[in-house]
Amino acid sequence: MSTIQSSPYSRLQSWLTNAGGGFHPETGFSQDIAGSRIIATEDLEKDIPVVSCPFSKIITKTLAREAVLQVLGNPSDVDNEDWTERQWIGTYLSLHWIIGESESTALGHYEYLATLPGPKQLRTPLHFTQDELELFKGTNLYGATLDRELDWKKEWDECRSFVAKINNQWGESFSWEKYLTAGTYLSSRSFPSSLLNKNPSLIATPSTEPVLIPGVDSLNHARAQPVSWVVTYPMEEEPVSEPKISLILHTPIAKEQELFNNYGPKPNSELILGYGFSLPANPDDTVVLKLGGAIDGKKWEIGRDARGAEGLWKEILSTLMEPGTELEDATYEDILDAAEMMQEMVQAKIDRLPPLVALNKEKFRPEVQSMFYHYIEGQAAILQSLFDFCGMREQEAIELARKQGINLVLDPNPEADEEEDQ
Template sequence: MSGHGEHNTEAFRQWLHERRGYIHPDVYLKPGMCLHFSFGLNVVAMSNIPADVQIVSCPFSLAITPEVARRALAVVFRVDRSSPTLAGWSERQLVCSYIVMHHILDGQSAPCELAHRPYINILPSTDKLRTSLHFTREELEFFRGTNLYGATFDRRKAWEEEWEMCRSRIAISNSYLAHRFTWEHYLTASTYLSSRAFPSTLLSDNPTLVSTPGSYPVLLPGVDSLNHARAQPVSWVVSNPQPSAPLSDSEPSISLALHTLTPAGAELLNNYGPKPNAELILGYGFTLPNNPDDTIVLKIGGVKYVNPTWEVGRDARGAGPVWDAVKDAVLAQNRHDVDEEERATYSAEDELWATEVLVEMAEDLLGRLPPNSSVAISDDEQSAIRPEVAQMLDHYIEGQRDILHSLMEFAKAKEQAIIERAREEGIEIVEELVT
């Protein structure tokens, strides 16, 4: 059903306009290309568009929210909104299932509550999606040894459990719909949500992209059309009508404005916030070369923390807590048979040992990382990985290697500082402990 033909994009613009949404008249939507692969829509300027002007807006009433989804699904399933059929569904399950019903009932006499067909028609079809959940098994194997590899299986398992729960509940009231409620449909809808949703905090008087424990994902037709550029200066503006406003302007809307001039022919770009390539691959299906926001997730066994994982970025950003955790682990191993007061004090020997542990940990992780595509993929395997996936592999692995090298440099700097401090205090350093 989804597609990017001129008919679909024009139908979407008209639908948005009729419902008091807005797209700047000097922008148009065209298929995006990456490595000769058409993956979605680009928002492009037909003429120079000045800075600080409204590019797109969406009235709150057009947002796809869990409540909108629940109301529509109750009609589709012919149950009450409080029915056990919909009991216990998460916000994600409601929104994803609402999208799926548009696919299942495409071309059929669907209830008017399935009100977002023109929007869903412009979203990329399943074969255009490139998150790691859409990699072939052979492609995913090239990422073995990385955080992303395990995270992909974890997410797939969680989403499959959601899908199976929804399908079993739907079957209670409608076996026809349950049979057509396929994993492919649910994965596609879930990917729309992971790549296009905003936190509901954006629909507040003080809009923010920062999620809170009580926020939930919402889709904003039109506003989600712009692709990502890191550090792109943008503003989100909520317009609340005055009490005296005419009926046609009687509801709030969310608008996006860019703070830089966009020349004719250039793409207009949004800012999704700082995201590492692992998150971009898992949730969006693209990467950034030399991404400054890249991180690696480290887990230190034997450390008694509630959640013994830490994220470290380039230039060893965030390595301080990792260093403290490694020291704690070394101290616990070395001094389990001494009193609490002595156990709380690090010696120079303990700290030097901790630097060795940190270097060895980084070296071990480096050894597990796959090589980049030019090394990993033989001539016989070229057909096993698509060019755009190979590019993501290269961008991602470059960041992981850079972070681990910076962590090793961090450990070596710590080692030198410990040695110098010990010498100043007249402490003799045992040579075997120095890396």
Template sequence: MEQGKDLLEPDNITAFRKWLLGNGAKIHPTVYFESHTWGFSVRTRVALQPDTTIVSAPFSFAITAELAGDALEDILGAALRELSERELICTYICMHWVIGEQSLRHFPYLNTLPSPPKLRTPLHFTDNELQAFKGTNLYGATLDRKRQWEAEWQRCRDLIKPINEQWAADLTWDRYLAASTYLSSRAFPSSILSRSPTLSATPSSYPVLLPGIDALNHSRAQPVSWLVTYPDSGSASEEPSISLVLHSAQDAGSELFNNYGPKPNSELILGYGFSLKRNPDDTIVLQLGGTEKKWEVGRDARGLEGVWEQVLHAVQGPEGSSDDGGVESDWQDEMEAANVLQEMTQALLDRLPPFPPAGAVREEIKVMLDHYLEGQRAILRSILEFALDKEGAVIRKAREAGIEIVDDDIQNEESDPL
């Protein structure tokens, strides 16, 4: 693209532009890529008006399970068709590196993505950095994800090995991890490639990659739209396309941002490798012992009512109230439930790791840990306040009825003292 030459963009970006524009994509002429140690940002040389289309790309650019499956079948036969959509896409990405850039289509795109040493998701942490998160939900989620992705990697290699043993050997864990990280950090749900595009995943949707559309970094609540355009029914040469539109004005030289949707820091760190300070979308996942139901609770105890009802139900037991169903036993149940919730929450608070962490931890990992722990503590403290409010409400109702609650015992104020 001629407009980008005076910006001294790296050769891989120049090749990416040429590939995009040569295959029907469109990039706003003022847009340029700025190189950083961690990757690229997208900026504009001049001020942009609201509702500006930044990039448009035909559906054929997307890395979908169908495209990946067809490409893999051409070089490996139909054996890999039994893989999941995620496995197909990750294997397709890896095969670019295994068999060389000339054989598969998306090398110009993959060559612009951050190299593995620049990735900062927890599966790229050092052992000491991961241990700094021990005691949090994120630590367990990281171990679960590693087990899942390693099982996928082994399954893909096992299917390739009888066809080409060297290719299977070259599909290393580091390569599969990088491909999986690109998918977790850049993917859109396949439901976006429909006549009514949506970022809400459905039971039938799966992650897809949209080269060019995914180039912009994240800014929370940035007003953007992804517009899908279908050609007229009489057009045989055109295909559907997707465009990224920014709805706010942009100053000259400013970075242009996408919006990945409301995501807690746990998801941003695990899937993307960054965090937001005092993220209002932070959550914590709670699960009562002996139950399968998981509850996602946000700041200010948002979403906690379901947890409270489950705790209260557990206290009451299968027969309902723990005593004879009278007013006093109802209060006893609520008091006990409030105490149980407080004890559970305090245990979670006590289990959180200290900050700053001990040992060698890179500064950017410390920042993520700090942001994440702030959110977890804020949520847990709001749950404690919720439980204390429930306890206080029970005491007030009891006193209004002439009953004094002292040290978990219910005493009728009108009765004779013992």
């Protein structure tokens, strides 16, 4: 691992510094086969800003839209007002690669893009080989990947067609790889626009939008890392010419150690799909379940140790009871039927899970193998905890029946009895 203080990283540092932001002087970029990271070049105290970015350098939907339209000559027949943030920002970033740095002053993020990983370094499922993607067949992640590819390719086709109407050559150069790369930057590096408020927050709401914050997004993720964001405005304690956002680390960092950000609690499904990495034994892992026939299509995210299972349980139980009956009035038959129904849902999920087997190291890249093992381990652990949850509900039914003078004995292996009867 070597510290890098030369182009393109030094260009990013100068670019941010000249705009009023930049990195702490006792930090530097480091790079190895796994990618780039920010390290301390000297011991750093806690509670200090390590990187800041002025608002003018933040890539928002508004900035991207205005720049794209300016580059395309401000066409009067704009018919894409319904474009998503990803479409505007994806087109904006792609035009940097299509046009080139010397051809347009409206595209102002070449220094930033030069430090980001190229397509061959990205590891989200849309960058998997077909064999790697097939590893996840039967999981929620597999279906989510196919859905994302369908949605993003539809967006890309709209963006490419719009650009081609203005400049056919640019449209022909607007490849799927470019849009996929830009979209992956947005999924893996964006922050909610609520971070730009006077009281910054990572909590996204329907009104927030994804934004890219150069420099601040250079730090990798560490779960539960104590960090905070501070927005500084002109005329406040620190004299600045425009608002800027700074990332503050609340733990001391020793020389040569990496500086980490905290992306918030995220399950491996989200980390893999949006970021291209996973965490072993991730405490935030979830399994998504949907009750068949549910009118509103409601889904439940169940975590480890069956966290969140009560809502699904109540929904299943209520569907099996007489209309108007309160849940606390459920009979032992209701509870047993609900437990059986929930077990069948869980078993169907388990049956579709790929087995945790040794993988061909020559066929599957190491990072993908790790993601596979981490993801499947989490899914299997959660589903087992749901089986245990159902077992506890069955015991409740047995106890309720006993109080009514009924001695229930549940067959632990009904399938085996059926085989014996035959």
